[in-house]
Amino acid sequence: MLRYLFALLLLSASATAQNVEFTKDRFGNDKEGLKNALKEIKIGNEWYEADPPRFEQALPHFLAAQELNPNNALLNFRIGHCYLGSAGLKAKSLPYLQKAYQLDPQVDSRVHYLLGRALHMNAKWSEAIAEYKAAQPPAGSKGASTLQNDINKKIAECQSGMALQKNATRAFIDNVGPNVNSSSADYGPVITADESVMLFTSRRPGSTGGEKDPDSGGYFEDIWQTTRNADGTWQPARNLGTTVNTQGHDAVVALAPDGQRLITYVEDGAGNLHESSLKGAEWAKPQELGRRINGGQSHEPSAAYTPNGKFLYFVSNGSPKSNRGGHDIWRIEIDGRSDAENLGSVINTPYNEDGVFLHPDGKTIYFSSEGHSSMGGYDIFKSELKNGQWSKPENLGWPINTPDDDVFFVLSASGRHGYYSSTREDDGLGSRDIYMITFLGPEKQPLLSGEGQLLASRAAPLRETLLAPPVAIASAQVTILKGTVTDAATKQPLEATIDLVDNTLAQTIASFQSNSQSGRYLVSLPSGTNYGIVVRKEGYLFHSENFDLPQGAAYSEVVKDIPLKKLDVGAKVVLNNIFFDFDKATLRKESTAELQRIVQLMGDSPTLRIEISGHTDNVGNAAYNKDLSQRRAKAVVDYLTGKGVAASRLTSAGYGDTQPVSSNSTKEGRQLNRRTEFKVLGK
Incomplete structure (x- = not known):
């Protein structure tokens, strides 16, 4: 009986769902509306059929036409396709593609594949797999092998997503608020090791030059900066200004743990990395990094400093002979002479890697990959360096990772807070916003028996209100030493050199500068070394500190203000x-x-x-x-x-x-x- 009723409902739905064409006989009484709708469709089709397609530019024109006629199969199909091709909007594609198929199952030969993509983006794993299977090409048809491989990968992603969602990562995911995020796209956050400063990329109004990118229609990217208040809120962000930001695209990709050095991405040809230093309160003009990092026609979208600032991890699609896939992660000594070293097959896959970040502990790498156990697009992974070898990458899990692209994740030195950009409809301020992840650690038993743990959803922060207070997470193995350097007599800030010494080897392993205007300094000390810290400036007695940190020493933060005494x-x-x-x-x-x-x-x-x-x-x-x-x-x-x-x-x-x-x-x-x-x- 139930099966009969369900079949009857389907027949009723198909009887009422009729494809309505944009013709005079259907809209004879609204000639002006039809004329405008056809005009919008024509403009939308020009963007949609461009090479490559301009989905984000086509979308508003198609949506304008749909206001007159919401029941045209092809228009719904193209709207759904445009949403799938637009950054941060992919999940919105589903109702349009479902309606297109309901109106005309033959609307387009790609309809099952795109329906699979739309269901995938909405974490409807089983339904997506069914559509992907329905989209499998006939054996021997043109491009069948390539399409079949793509479908097989996406089915595997859905299977990974199902498994990861069943064991959701315990975390709060909170929008960092309107002082940072805008109604435009905000993304790519980088932070100092102590979370005191954040820089990020934004496409909001007020960009340098105030112009829009003709290709995407959004404002050119600029880099913005904000400072964290004592209560955890963020101050209103400010544009870094014309010294750093150009008339074109400028994106931040890395910040040294002490916040004194910055790497930017500049779209000059293939796209290259530049470096800037903080001079007092102002950033110096970024200088292009050498050809050992930026290849002639290669693309370098991401980078990360090591805690000692001597090495750089970066992403590049250069050197095809030694690349595993499109974009791989590499490591290079910044001031050395040797070529960059590919991190190898444990980290790099036949697919793309991006968004590399090295934790201040010096041994944990976070990166995004389309390979490994991704649940769709780029997922964020973690790997640890053990005995000179990288461990098998671990997916950070649901809800941190989603079926859409999740890239450019950074983590505080404490390991408690992560930052990344995401698209979440319930509390989002723009197309993409910056969020803070608070990792909760091991699960505790529910306070109320019989109530199950709340599952995370892509659209909402994970707030487990029925659980006991979160337990402390395992602490990161790094010590943050920070403070200010001043003249002992005048109390004025000093720009001094801070040498980091391995006492066991009697070697200086890194040197840093305190800020010339504030005197502030910050040094990351990974566990496992007997450190000597030496603060020196010409005309002053040097100041020394000792931190003997055994292997496995837990996270701590030490504030040490250093008054230097003149050599009197x-x-x-x-x-x-x-x-x-x-x-x-x-x-x-x-x-x-x-x-x-x-x-x-x-x-x-x-x-x-x-x-x-x-x-x-x-x-x-x-x-x-x-x-x-x-x-x-x-x-x-x-x-x-x-x-x-x-x-x-x-x-x-x-x-x-x-x-x-x-x-x-x-x-x-x-x-x-x-x-x-x-x-x-x-x-």
Whole structure:
């Protein structure tokens, strides 16, 4: 009986659904309306039939004609096809293609394939697979092999989507708000490691030159910047101005973790990468990166800095002999001479990769791919570098990934927040908006028994209101050190050099600059290294810090303001990277870099006279502590004289526990009191 009623409903629907042509006999009383509709269709067809088709330009003309006649099969088909070909609008194609098929099942030979695409874009996985199967070409027909391979891939994407949606990623996905997003397309966010600054690309009014792209009809891309407030909101975005933005397309693709270097994409011919540095509050004019990165006719749409700023990961379709597919991910030493290295088949597929981002931990890469286990278009994947090899890429899952393209994802150093652009009808402000993802971590049991977990939907943020409060996620293995560098006397900001030293290897592995206007600095310290941090500026005593971060050390953020002291008589600093064996005066090898820095300072200032002093906490016998501190200070002096520094310029002193800088009642205080100091006696 139910089957009979269903068949009857279908017959009734087909009886009432009639294809209505745009002819005088159908619209005789509305000649002007018919004339205008035919004019709109003619203009729309010119865009639609262009090579390549201009779907976004054709769409408004077809929609205008449909207002007069919503029941024309071919017009509905072309509207649906235009939506499928328009960025961020693909999901809107479904009702038009369904209606086109209902009005005329023979409307176009591609109707089953496009219906499959529309259902796919709306995450109707099983229905999409059925339409894809109905679209399979006859064996031996022209282009059958290519089309069949494409259909097979899309069926696999739907199967992947079904599996991923059943195990949705626990996350909040929230629009970052109207201070960042506009009624136009906003996308491609990049952030500093601490999320304090965001740059992004926008096609909003107010772009440099104020002109529109004749190919797409939207405003030319410009780069905009916003700063995060203490409460997590964002300040109103500002255009970076004509120094960075040109009359044409300018898009941001990478920001160094400290926010002092920027890579832009400029559409000059094939499309190349440029780099700019922050000078105070203003960005310098971007300079094209060399031909080792930008090939002659190749296309480089994406890049990412390593935490030390020495290497660059980038996407390119150059070098066909070593490419896995169209666009691959490569790695290169920025100031080196060697050619770029392809990341290989674990990361790169026969399809396109894009949107590369390296986390500040230095070992986790995020990228978008049309291959691997994509649920449609580009999906975002994650891979970790283990023992020199990249792990199998892991799909970030639903609802972060959708059937449409998901590209240009970045993650905060803490691993708690991700940022990307998406199209979501319920809270979107424009065709594409920037969203913040908050990862929730492992699932907790429901507070109310009998209520199932709410599934994520593409159109809405995942808000699991029936679940217990989210548990903490696994912490990223990186420490963020940040603060300001100032003159100790005047308190004015200083532009200083911050050297990052591997104490075990006694090598400087990276150098950064504090901002010349604000004095701000930020350094990413991946776990697994004993770091020496040295802040230096000509005419000042250097300042050193030590961070010994064992492998697997959890995420932390340390704020350290550094007042540099001028190289004047009486000035002194703690040598935080001088290390001794326990209860001995034997210098450890990790002290080498700091000791060599003193040797260099003495060579640069040939009249400088200094005192090296040793200090202890108050644990144990005072006389013993004084003797130990004296022997340790002398060990430093002996090293310096052994490197050619005249003994007459050096004095050693052991003060034991008589000059504490902190309370001896706490473990942290006693640690600060156990130190070696450097004091200027004469210039």
